[in-house]
Amino acid sequence: MSPLATSEPSDITLDPAPSSGATELQNAVIRFAGNSQDGIQTIGGLLARLAGRSAREVMTYMTIPSTISGGPSIFQVHLGSGEVLSAGDESDFLFAFYQHSYDNHIGSLRPGGVCIYDSDQVQELKGDLDALQVGIPITSTTVEALGGSSRERGKNLFVLGLVTQIFKLDREKVVGLVSRQFGGKNEDVLRNAMLAFDAGFAYPVGDLLRVEYELQQGKGSAADKVTTDGNTAMVLGLLAGGVRYGAAYPITPWSTIMEQLRVELPKYGGLFVQAEDELGAVAMALGFAYSGHTAVTGSAGPGISLKMEALSYGTMAELPLVVINVQRGGPSTGLPTSVEQSDLLQAIYGSHGDCPRIVLAPKNVADCFYTAVEACELARTYSCPVFVLTDMALASRIEAFEEPDLSKHLHEPTLDLAPRGEEFKPYPLDGPTRHAPPGSTMTAGTYPVVTGLEHDEWGHPSANPGIHQKMTERRREKLKALGATLPLPETFGDENGEILLVGWGSTWGPIREAVGRLREKGRKVGAVHLRHLNPMPNDLETVFSKYDHVLVVEMNDEGLYGHGQLATLLRARHCDPKIRSICKTDGLNYRVRDIVSRVEAATEN
Amino acid sequence: MSTAAEAPKPLTKKDLTADHPTWCPGCGDFAVLASFFKVLEKLQIPHEKICTIAGIGCSSRFPYFVNGHGVHFIHGRALPFATGVSLSRPDLHVFAFGGDGDGYSIGGNHLDHAARKNVNLTYIVMDNFVYGLTKKQTSPTSPKGFKSKTDPTGAIDQPINPMKKLVYGGASFVARTHATQVKHMMEVFERAILHPGFSVVEVLSECVVFYPGAFDAGNPRKGGAFDLIEERKWDDTPEDAERHDVSDENAAYQLASLPFPGKFGVFYETDRPTKNQLEQIWIDASREKVGNASAADLLTTRFAAMK
Numbered sequence: 001m002s003p004l005a006t007s008e009p010s011d012i013t014l015d016p017a018p019s020s021g022a023t024e025l026q027n028a029v030i031r032f033a034g035n036s037q038d039g040i041q042t043i044g045g046l047l048a049r050l051a052g053r054s055a056r057e058v059m060t061y062m063t064i065p066s067t068i069s070g071g072p073s074i075f076q077v078h079l080g081s082g083e084v085l086s087a088g089d090e091s092d093f094l095f096a097f098y099q100h101s102y103d104n105h106i107g108s109l110r111p112g113g114v115c116i117y118d119s120d121q122v123q124e125l126k127g128d129l130d131a132l133q134v135g136i137p138i139t140s141t142t143v144e145a146l147g148g149s150s151r152e153r154g155k156n157l158f159v160l161g162l163v164t165q166i167f168k169l170d171r172e173k174v175v176g177l178v179s180r181q182f183g184g185k186n187e188d189v190l191r192n193a194m195l196a197f198d199a200g201f202a203y204p205v206g207d208l209l210r211v212e213y214e215l216q217q218g219k220g221s222a223a224d225k226v227t228t229d230g231n232t233a234m235v236l237g238l239l240a241g242g243v244r245y246g247a248a249y250p251i252t253p254w255s256t257i258m259e260q261l262r263v264e265l266p267k268y269g270g271l272f273v274q275a276e277d278e279l280g281a282v283a284m285a286l287g288f289a290y291s292g293h294t295a296v297t298g299s300a301g302p303g304i305s306l307k308m309e310a311l312s313y314g315t316m317a318e319l320p321l322v323v324i325n326v327q328r329g330g331p332s333t334g335l336p337t338s339v340e341q342s343d344l345l346q347a348i349y350g351s352h353g354d355c356p357r358i359v360l361a362p363k364n365v366a367d368c369f370y371t372a373v374e375a376c377e378l379a380r381t382y383s384c385p386v387f388v389l390t391d392m393a394l395a396s397r398i399e400a401f402e403e404p405d406l407s408k409h410l411h412e413p414t415l416d417l418a419p420r421g422e423e424f425k426p427y428p429l430d431g432p433t434r435h436a437p438p439g440s441t442m443t444a445g446t447y448p449v450v451t452g453l454e455h456d457e458w459g460h461p462s463a464n465p466g467i468h469q470k471m472t473e474r475r476r477e478k479l480k481a482l483g484a485t486l487p488l489p490e491t492f493g494d495e496n497g498e499i500l501l502v503g504w505g506s507t508w509g510p511i512r513e514a515v516g517r518l519r520e521k522g523r524k525v526g527a528v529h530l531r532h533l534n535p536m537p538n539d540l541e542t543v544f545s546k547y548d549h550v551l552v553v554e555m556n557d558e559g560l561y562g563h564g565q566l567a568t569l570l571r572a573r574h575c576d577p578k579i580r581s582i583c584k585t586d587g588l589n590y591r592v593r594d595i596v597s598r599v600e601a602a603t604e605n
Numbered sequence: 606m607s608t609a610a611e612a613p614k615p616l617t618k619k620d621l622t623a624d625h626p627t628w629c630p631g632c633g634d635f636a637v638l639a640s641f642f643k644v645l646e647k648l649q650i651p652h653e654k655i656c657t658i659a660g661i662g663c664s665s666r667f668p669y670f671v672n673g674h675g676v677h678f679i680h681g682r683a684l685p686f687a688t689g690v691s692l693s694r695p696d697l698h699v700f701a702f703g704g705d706g707d708g709y710s711i712g713g714n715h716l717d718h719a720a721r722k723n724v725n726l727t728y729i730v731m732d733n734f735v736y737g738l739t740k741k742q743t744s745p746t747s748p749k750g751f752k753s754k755t756d757p758t759g760a761i762d763q764p765i766n767p768m769k770k771l772v773y774g775g776a777s778f779v780a781r782t783h784a785t786q787v788k789h790m791m792e793v794f795e796r797a798i799l800h801p802g803f804s805v806v807e808v809l810s811e812c813v814v815f816y817p818g819a820f821d822a823g824n825p826r827k828g829g830a831f832d833l834i835e836e837r838k839w840d841d842t843p844e845d846a847e848r849h850d851v852s853d854e855n856a857a858y859q860l861a862s863l864p865f866p867g868k869f870g871v872f873y874e875t876d877r878p879t880k881n882q883l884e885q886i887w888i889d890a891s892r893e894k895v896g897n898a899s900a901a902d903l904l905t906t907r908f909a910a911m912k
Contacts, residue, residue, distance in 0.1 A: 049911075049912075052912065053912060224912035225912065226908050226911045226912060227911055227912070228911045232911075236904060236907060236908075239900065239903075239904060240900070240904055245689070245692075245693050247685075247689065266884075266887050266888040266890075266891035266892070267891045267892065267894070267895045267898075267903055268900055268903065269888060269892060270888075271692060271693065271884055271888060273688070273689075273692065273884075275685060275718075276685075276714055276715065276717075276718035277714060279681075279682060279685070279715075280682070280684075280685035280688075280714070280715050280718065281685070283678070283679075283682035283685035283686045283688075283689070283715075284685045284686065284688050284689040284692075285689065286678075286686055286689065287658075287685065287686040287687060287688060287689020287690045287693075288689040288690075288692075288693050289689075290676060290686070290689070290690060291689065291690050291693045291694045291697075292694075293693055295689075309679055310679055310682060313678065313679050403908045403912075404908075406901050406904055406905065410900065410901055410904070412900060436674070437674075438653070438654070438656040438674035438690065438694065438697050439653055439654060439674075439694065439696055439697060440653060440674075441652070441653045442653070445620065445672075446623075446672060447623075447652075447653075447672050447673045447674050447675065448674065448675070449668050449669055449674075449675035449676065449677055450675070450676050450677070451676075451677040452677060452678065452679055453677065461669070461677075
């Protein structure tokens with residue numbers, strides 16, 4: 001398969017297969033629509049993990065209601081034997097648990113797709129719908145299988161059994177994953193799960209579907225992949241990057257990172273503290289950093305806003321701190337469980353004063369790991385706060401990826417309490433920041449006070465205008481030095497031509513797919529994706545100059561002057577009027593076809 | 606030159622003295638600083654293990670005047686910062702300093718939580734009942750009727766009762782002293798430092814510029830009364846029953862309810878596990894459960910479980 005081929009599942013045929021056997025699917029987008037308490041995330045996760053084990057590509061997409069319990073929820077799994085870059089615009093298969101699931105999602109089915117609905121709950125829509133619709137009494141069959149006592153629980157496992165049967169998945173592997181998922185609980189739970197699963201697996205669905213399907217085996221490496229979500233990958237990256245201490249306050253969608261760190265860090269001899277509030281959390285994390293550790297705090301927009309004063313202290317006192325922002329829809333409480341990329345300018349400029357700090361953004365789940373590792377490294381090297389801007393989509397999305405090579409990506413932290421000599425200067429004008437964590441002896445007998453007041457090279461407070469000028473330059477120049485080391489991002493697609501798409505963060509996959517589709521239509525299109533957002537790499541204009549249009553694709557508002565947040569920065573830096581924006585704020589991931597049509601509209605003559 | 610056999614040089618007040626304080630002449634905080642030096646000298650805490658942390662305010666400039674590892678942090682957040690230092694560095698002696706605005710107003714929430722968590726550190730509040738650094742605004746401890754730039758006709762809000770707040774919050778050592786009573790101040794500082802857990806000393810420390818005479822009622826030299834709390838000696842005498850049981854929370858509230866200037870000494874002291882100890886128990890159990898595995902092994906195992 002050419003690396004530029006798209007993974008749009010257009011090659012699936014759902015017409016009756018020749019009698020010789022099953023229809024081979026290269027890709028399948030399966031959407032489960034139900035309520036949040038139905039456990040559809042569980043089966044989606046199991047399928048994703050199964051795909052990782054079968055060396056298939058996988059990407060998932062989930063919406064969760066922000067209500068405490070209940071409310072419509074979907075989980076979409078995109079399985080493929082080629083490169084899977086997005087969760088899929090349309091689904092090939094829809095499993096609808098309720099009438100509202102059916103009504104709201106039947107439209108997401110691609111023409112010729114298959115809808116399997118719970119005939120105990122759903123009234124089928126008659127009409128000229130181009131889809132194969134199959135009603136199965138999911139609720140009553142599950143209740144029957146469980147002996148009639150468990151009400152409606154277990155429907156998700158019944159459906160997993162159906163899916164295993166329909167796609168001829170490896171039953172042994174699926175059962176193994178189910179056992180691992182439920183085996184830790186009491187025996188009844190696993191037994192009921194298996195009863196429901198087997199009922200689904202044995203249900204005579206083949207007669208109803210007319211066609212048999214089989215997913216092609218992946219052509220990837222034989223080794224099993226790691227399958228997990230972005231927040232978990234971030235946690236592992238922080239652990240590998242040398243973080244041993246952290247503090248935070250719960251907030252969606254950041255909480256699952258702190259919950260995991262709270263449990264994981266003690267295994268590494270470290271500690272994560274749930275603080276009383278966001279202000280206390282960032283202060284504690286800075287206390288850890290001052291004490292000589294690589295520390296982390298994190299939150300989502302509302303909490304990050306509260307941390308801003310303390311983060312300016314981090315820049316002034318030059319303390320290393322990793323700050324994770326799992327972006328969600330804003331402003332204010334906004335859309336707590338929707339995706340948005342509207343905190344970029346806040347990450348760069350959100351504190352008072354001239355307050356430079358590093359800002360990074362991961363592009364997919366695997367990159368959450370690598371970005372976290374890099375953030376830790378940069379925090380130590382440049383001694384300042386380092387923001388990682390992930391988002392709601394990456395937080396909950398499950399992907400399969402190659403196991404990271406720990407021989408290259410593991411930092412073992414040490415506490416350096418060696419005596420500091422007479423020449424010790426924490427903030428030399430001509431060199432990197434030095435620290436003397438408490439506990440280190442100062443051989444000259446003079447101990448340092450770390451301060452948020454402007455200070456000289458020794459850290460002594462000073463309101464001298466010349467010193468403020470020089471120290472402001474110092475804090476700025478060390479990040480410019482970082483910028484000078486950053487390589488230009490590689491160009492995907494055409495190296496020059498008509499259109500360059502620029503993106504950052506979780507839009508990487510859909511942008512890449514959009515490039516492929518536009519090229520198939522005969523357009524000359526390339527894309528670059530920025531991981532380093534502050535500082536950015538130098539010389540981006542040499543890339544921009546090779547295209548007629550530079551379109552920055554972002555999930556934020558075009559603002560008062562018509563440009564999204566990254567586009568605003570790029571225009572300010574490169575003064576190039578051909579830099580324009582493709583923005584949106586509907587709280588949903590970009591669909592590939594949306595990007596394609598927006599690009600086409602923006603480049604019409 | 607020192608030799609290996611030589612004992613470390615004893616810590617002296619001279620070693621601990623840094624810049625001359627920028628406080629106004631006559632400020633109560635000078636005596637607090639001098640007492641702190643003397644107690645450190647007596648306790649002989651290793652010089653490099655002393656860590657002083659403060660927020661913003663006149664008294665929060667304290668770390669600049671102590672020659673030791675110090676932090677001048679942001680307004681109101683000295684306690685969570687100090688919590689980070691204390692929890693991750695059990696080898697250190699962590700001290701937090703501040704005033705009534707920093708500790709009871711903007712940082713009030715952190716005080717409650719540091720207290721309930723019983724973080725192992727010592728917090729000294731220099732309470733002057735007024736905002737001094739910003740030149741005379743009402744503070745959370747300003748009494749009703751106090752005329753300030755923000756209450757020109759007199760403060761109208763009920764002030765915080767620091768001792769009640771501290772006892773309620775769960776601080777495991779709560780004491781009160783007066784900056785003019787140096788001997789007493791040194792005694793309670795020493796007890797606070799030796800107490801394992803979150804120990805707080807509220808020091809009435811006069812601002813001679815913006816609230817002169819605020820604490821004369823507690824100063825015998827100005828005609829006031831410096832009434833000490835008599836603590837139980839547990840000697841089975843009838844008079845002992847009348848004395849204060851420092852472990853009795855209700856008795857501490859009663860002492861805290863006395864009209865100004867009230868009593869001085871230890872209001873409350875209890876021995877309960879510190880957050881530092883409780884977290885360490887969990888860390889040790891977690892390490893044991895994973896067989897003290899290396900980070901590389903832990904991560905490799907984790908990756909394997911996700912396949």
